[in-house]
Amino acid sequence: MRTPEDVSCRAPDTNTDVIQLAHGGGGRLMHTLIEEVIRPAFDASPLATHHDGAVFRAANVPMAFTTDSYVVKPLFFPGGDIGSLAVNGTVNDLAMCGAQPLYLSAAFIIEEGFPTADLRRVVTSMGEAARCSGVSLVTGDTKVVDRGKGDGMFINTAGVGAVQAQTPIHPSAVAPGDVVILSGDIGRHGIAIMAAREGLAFETEIKSDCAPLWTPVRRLMDAGIELHCLRDLTRGGFAAAVIEIAEAAGCAITIDETAIRVPADVRAACDLLGLDPLYVANEGRFVAFVPDADAASALALLSQDKVCADACIVGRVSAGDAGGVRIQGPYGTTRRLAMLSGEQLPRIC
Amino acid sequence: MRTPEDVSCRAPDTNTDVIQLAHGGGGRLMHTLIEEVIRPAFDASPLATHHDGAVFRAANVPMAFTTDSYVVKPLFFPGGDIGSLAVNGTVNDLAMCGAQPLYLSAAFIIEEGFPTADLRRVVTSMGEAARCSGVSLVTGDTKVVDRGKGDGMFINTAGVGAVQAQTPIHPSAVAPGDVVILSGDIGRHGIAIMAAREGLAFETEIKSDCAPLWTPVRRLMDAGIELHCLRDLTRGGFAAAVIEIAEAAGCAITIDETAIRVPADVRAACDLLGLDPLYVANEGRFVAFVPDADAASALALLSQDKVCADACIVGRVSAGDAGGVRIQGPYGTTRRLAMLSGEQLPRIC
Numbered sequence: 114m115r116t117p118e119d120v121s122c123r124a125p126d127t128n129t130d131v132i133q134l135a136h137g138g139g140g141r142l143m144h145t146l147i148e149e150v151i152r153p154a155f156d157a158s159p160l161a162t163h164h165d166g167a168v169f170r171a172a173n174v175p176m177a178f179t180t181d182s183y184v185v186k187p188l189f190f191p192g193g194d195i196g197s198l199a200v201n202g203t204v205n206d207l208a209m210c211g212a213q214p215l216y217l218s219a220a221f222i223i224e225e226g227f228p229t230a231d232l233r234r235v236v237t238s239m240g241e242a243a244r245c246s247g248v249s250l251v252t253g254d255t256k257v258v259d260r261g262k263g264d265g266m267f268i269n270t271a272g273v274g275a276v277q278a279q280t281p282i283h284p285s286a287v288a289p290g291d292v293v294i295l296s297g298d299i300g301r302h303g304i305a306i307m308a309a310r311e312g313l314a315f316e317t318e319i320k321s322d323c324a325p326l327w328t329p330v331r332r333l334m335d336a337g338i339e340l341h342c343l344r345d346l347t348r349g350g351f352a353a354a355v356i357e358i359a360e361a362a363g364c365a366i367t368i369d370e371t372a373i374r375v376p377a378d379v380r381a382a383c384d385l386l387g388l389d390p391l392y393v394a395n396e397g398r399f400v401a402f403v404p405d406a407d408a409a410s411a412l413a414l415l416s417q418d419k420v421c422a423d424a425c426i427v428g429r430v431s432a433g434d435a436g437g438v439r440i441q442g443p444y445g446t447t448r449r450l451a452m453l454s455g456e457q458l459p460r461i462c
Numbered sequence: 463m464r465t466p467e468d469v470s471c472r473a474p475d476t477n478t479d480v481i482q483l484a485h486g487g488g489g490r491l492m493h494t495l496i497e498e499v500i501r502p503a504f505d506a507s508p509l510a511t512h513h514d515g516a517v518f519r520a521a522n523v524p525m526a527f528t529t530d531s532y533v534v535k536p537l538f539f540p541g542g543d544i545g546s547l548a549v550n551g552t553v554n555d556l557a558m559c560g561a562q563p564l565y566l567s568a569a570f571i572i573e574e575g576f577p578t579a580d581l582r583r584v585v586t587s588m589g590e591a592a593r594c595s596g597v598s599l600v601t602g603d604t605k606v607v608d609r610g611k612g613d614g615m616f617i618n619t620a621g622v623g624a625v626q627a628q629t630p631i632h633p634s635a636v637a638p639g640d641v642v643i644l645s646g647d648i649g650r651h652g653i654a655i656m657a658a659r660e661g662l663a664f665e666t667e668i669k670s671d672c673a674p675l676w677t678p679v680r681r682l683m684d685a686g687i688e689l690h691c692l693r694d695l696t697r698g699g700f701a702a703a704v705i706e707i708a709e710a711a712g713c714a715i716t717i718d719e720t721a722i723r724v725p726a727d728v729r730a731a732c733d734l735l736g737l738d739p740l741y742v743a744n745e746g747r748f749v750a751f752v753p754d755a756d757a758a759s760a761l762a763l764l765s766q767d768k769v770c771a772d773a774c775i776v777g778r779v780s781a782g783d784a785g786g787v788r789i790q791g792p793y794g795t796t797r798r799l800a801m802l803s804g805e806q807l808p809r810i811c
Contacts, residue, residue, distance in 0.1 A: 135496045135804025139743075142803050148528075165555040165693070166528030168625055179515030180567035180620055181603045206514040218529035218620050222571070254618075258809065264611035269603075271529055271567050271620030277632055344514070348488025415514025438532040454491050455484020459609065 120366040129371075132227040134400070137257030145196045145254060150233050152238030156249035168337055169216055172275050177212035179203060180271040186263055186460045190322030192301070192310040195268055198396060198462060201325045202347070203272040204246045206352035208327040208342040210398065211278025211334060211380070214246055218271045220254040224263035235266065246325040248272070250259050254270040277334055284361030286341040292408045293366065293428035296329065296400040296421045298374035299351050303393035304382045306461045317378045322381065322420075324397030329418040338411045345395070349453065353393040354400055356438050356452045365434035368450065391440075392453055402430065413438065433454035474763045481576040486606030496604060500570075503589030505598035516600035518565055521624050526561035528552060529620040535604040535675045535809045537614055539658040541650070541670030544617055547745060547811060550674045551696065553595045554623040557676040558748065559628025559691040560683060563595055569603040573612035584615065595674040597621070626683055633710030634653030635690040641757045642715065642777035643750040645678065645770045646671070647723035648700050652742035653731045655810045666727045671769075672690055673746030674783050682750065691751040694744070698802065701740040703749055704777070705787050705801045714783035715800065719791050721776040742787075745809045751779065761799055774784065 131253040135142045184200045191200075200217065207214040219239060223232065243250050280286065308319055326345065333340060342362070344354040351373070359366045373388045375383070383390045397420055403411050408426055415421035438450040475566070484491045534717040542550075549566065556608040568588060572581065594597050629635065650671040657668055675694065682689060691711070693703040708715045724739045726733070732739045746769055752760050757775055764773035789797040 114728075116585040133804070134808045136699075137704050138802070138804040138808060139807075140804050143697075144801075165528045166556040166561070166621075166623075168524050168526050168559060168561075168630075170524045171519075173522050175517050175519045175523075176622075177515045177517050178565055178567065178620075178622055179601050179619070180569045182569040182571050182605045182618060184571060184605045184607050184687060186683075209514040212515070212517075212519060216527055220529045220531040220535060220618050220620075222531050222616055242543055252528050254808075256531045256533045256616075258613060260534050261610070262613035264607060267571055267605075267616070269529070269531060269569050269606075269618035269620075271569075271618075272515075272525075273525075273622060274515075281517075286752075348492075350487075353488050394794060453487070453489040455482070455487040455489050457487075459483045460605075 114329050128230055131435055132223045132225060132229060132232065132257055134225050134259060137216045143255065148227065151236050151253065151255065154236045154250060154252065156251050157376065162340040167216065173278040177207050177210040177274045177276050177418040179206040180269065181206060182267060182269040182461050183462055184267050185306065185462050186264065187309050190321055191305050191384055193265065193323035194238050195233035197242040198323055199268040199270045200239050200242035201323055202398060202400050202462060203270040204248055205345045206325045207272045207274035208278060208330040210313050211330065211340065211346050212274030214248040214253060214272055214274045214327055215271045217251050218252045219250050220269040222256050222258060222263060222267040224258055224265055226258040227265055246327055253402050255312045266417045271449045277331065278340060282340050282343055283340050284358045284453065287358055287362035287364055287430055288341065289364060289401045290405055290428040291402045291429055292405050292409055293425050293435040294403060294408065295373060295422045295427040296399050296415060298344065298376050298392035299398055300375050300379040300383065301395040303458050303461050304379050307386065307458055308382065315378055315382055316424060319378050319382065322395050322397035324420045326399055326420065327413055331345055332414050332417065335409055336410065336414055338360050338407045339404050340401060343399055345399045347396060350392040350394055353452055354448050358452060360436040363435040364430045364432065366428055368428040369436065369438040370440050372425055374423055377433065382444060388457050392457055396462065467584060479578055481572045481574060481578060481581065481606055483574050483606050483608060492604060492615065494683055499578065500602065500604065503585045503599060504602065505600050510583050512527060516609055517567065524625040526559035526623045526625050527554040528554050530555065531618040531627050533809050534655065534811050535613065536658050539670055540667050541583060542672035543587050545584035546591040546614065547672055548617040549588050549591035550672055550745060551811060552608050552677045553597055554620040554694045556621045556623035557679040558694050559623065559625060560622030560631040560689065561625045563597040563621055563623045563676055565598050565600045566592065566623045568599050569600045569618040571605050571607060571612060571616040573607055573614055574609040576614055590683060595676055623661040631689050631692055633707045636707055636711035636751045636779055637690065638713060638779050638781040639754055640690055640751045641754055641775050643651050643757065643760055643773055644776040645748050645764060646772045647716040647725050648695065648744055648747055649732065649742040652807050652810050653728050653743040656735065656807055657731065664727055664731055666687055667734050668727050670729065671744050671746035673769045675748055675769065678764055678770045681763050681766065682760055683717045685759065685763055687756045688753050689750060694747055694748045696743050698743060699741040699743055701799050702801055705799060707799035708787050709785040712784040713779045715777055715779050715787045717777040717787065717789040719789050720781065721774055723772055729774065737806050740808055745811065770774060
């Protein structure tokens with residue numbers, strides 16, 4: 114039998130503790146969500162107006178443009194969260210083009226039922242990360258998908274930057290004689306995510322290395338270091354980055370494995386999980402390819418930034434064996450580094 | 463009892479008919495997917511290099527920057543698909559800023575198990591839509607989420623354009639005396655999606671109006687029409703756009719409902735479903751706020767483009783009742799147009 118409740122026209126659900134489908138509908142609820150939760154993290158200048166897009170005046174230099182979606186799981190992890198990751202990741206892609214990060218967009222795909230408090234936390238983290246890199250969040254978008262059709266929250270950021278490099282920073286500029294500088298230890302981000310996702314407890318808490326990289330890159334450029342190629346070591350880790358560059362440059366690269374720092378706790382976790390740290394993702398590390406003559410100065414400059422304090426030379430570029438990367442292990446053995454077909458750890462960014 | 467199959471180390475799944483998690487892993491599978499399926503739609507120039515971002519030289523004019531994610535369901539519908547929608551939607555947001563669309567990014571979040579053939583179809587559609595608007599897809603990203611944690615495919619596009627408007631096109635420029643021009647009939651997109659999603663069959667197939675709008679906007683600007691504000695009529699439809707502009711401009715707007723064209727089949731579907739076409743989303747329609755003196759010329763110019771062939775004046779701006787929108791119905795009655803709290807139809811874009 115139908116009760117009166119069944120046939121009554123219920124008032125709209127005004128519970129704003131969780132995100133509802135209606136929050137993505139372009140109506141009053143969406144406007145309130147944007148104004149109260151999301152906009153505070155965005156640039157307050159007239160740039161970010163209530164309009165279909167932001168307008169900025171570009172300097173008369175080449176501009177870099179990049180995008181990344183972030184589907185990291187879990188959303189919060191030691192050393193960061195999806196918000197800081199989404200800002201730093203795109204800031205770093207611009208930095209790797211030799212570009213000063215200027216403007217970011219932020220687009221959210223939120224699953225119905227997502228806690229509004231978590232959205233607020235993520236957005237606050239994005240605002241902090243943006244301020245830290247001197248970049249402005251200027252335009253955005255919010256979509257809501259029905260329960261079970263997403264996974265909490267996905268974020269896309271796109272970034273625009275002003276290229277400061279005098280010569281193109283690109284794999285094709287890599288040449289025999291270049292040295293490979295690695296900006297720090299490797300493996301923290303991937304293992305931190307894995308531990309948080311699977312509830313693994315190690316003796317020490319492994320924190321993600323998630324960090325912005327524009328400051329050290331600018332320092333190298335300002336000092337006139339001849340930067341041939343820069344690449345941050347995200348999906349696929351150090352190995353994928355170096356192999357990609359070797360293939361694109363048509364050069365051979367030899368890596369000295371003993372020069373690569375892997376924190377003891379990361380190495381222990383990798384041993385336990387059967388992972389090779391060379392392939393584990395990082396979010397605050399990069400490789401720089403520079404001429405041998407500039408290597409010492411580059412290292413001295415990088416050491417001025419905490420995020421690059423452990424920078425060191427880990428390899429060299431030579432002619433022949435186009436695209437081949439060989440790595441010399443601790444016992445003098447040499448093996449060829451191959452690209453994995455997939456990824457050891459899905460959804461790390 | 464365990465059979466030998468249980469304990470054997472199986473070879474990686476090389477089925478590339480469907481997207482696998484490994485396709486998002488930064489390894490060989492992802493590279494193959496990008497090179498073979500995705501890159502063909504992208505700009506072939508050195509702009510879109512194998513690097514972390516694209517580099518372009520901006521003209522010395524203000525640049526517009528915008529982003530939108532697309533979560534439309536279903537992915538394919540009469541009159542378009544998520545690919546053409548993702549390109550046209552962002553092209554239109556740039557056009558609404560008075561900006562010539564130049565460069566787009568495209569970021570895919572794909573659910574494990576998604577048919578590769580469908581991805582190819584979507585990407586091809588994006589390439590065609592981009593060529594149609596003279597915009598270049600220059601940078602992208604591909605992520606894969608596990609089965610059940612997405613919904614086939616979500617796409618984000620961000621766009622950069624060169625602002626051609628001499629004066630800012632913005633709600634704050636709207637002034638008493640302006641007329642409201644509507645570029646065509648309304649309601650097609652939302653109803654087309656609804657029909658496709660729910661398997662509703664009407665006597666005629668209702669097609670989405672999904673279309674790029676830069677050409678008619680440029681035509682207005684080239685002719686020196688004083689454009690105060692432009693807004694495309696997506697989520698929330700005509701009503702939300704006009705209410706938002708009235709509120710931002712602090713003006714009153716009076717709409718003549720009898721001047722608004724709703725196709726007969728759309729009206730019949732709306733009656734059946736209990737929807738008000740004023741609130742139904744469109745993807746190829748916009749309103750333009752221009753001074754009375756420019757209205758006739760603007761209409762004559764718009765009629766030159768097929769997508770705007772039915773453009774007409776539907777309202778006027780006046781002082782007083784700041785933010786209020788009143789609509790005069792067919793029987794001389796007047797009502798206040800209110801913004802919905804949510805959306806009649808979720809996931810229409």
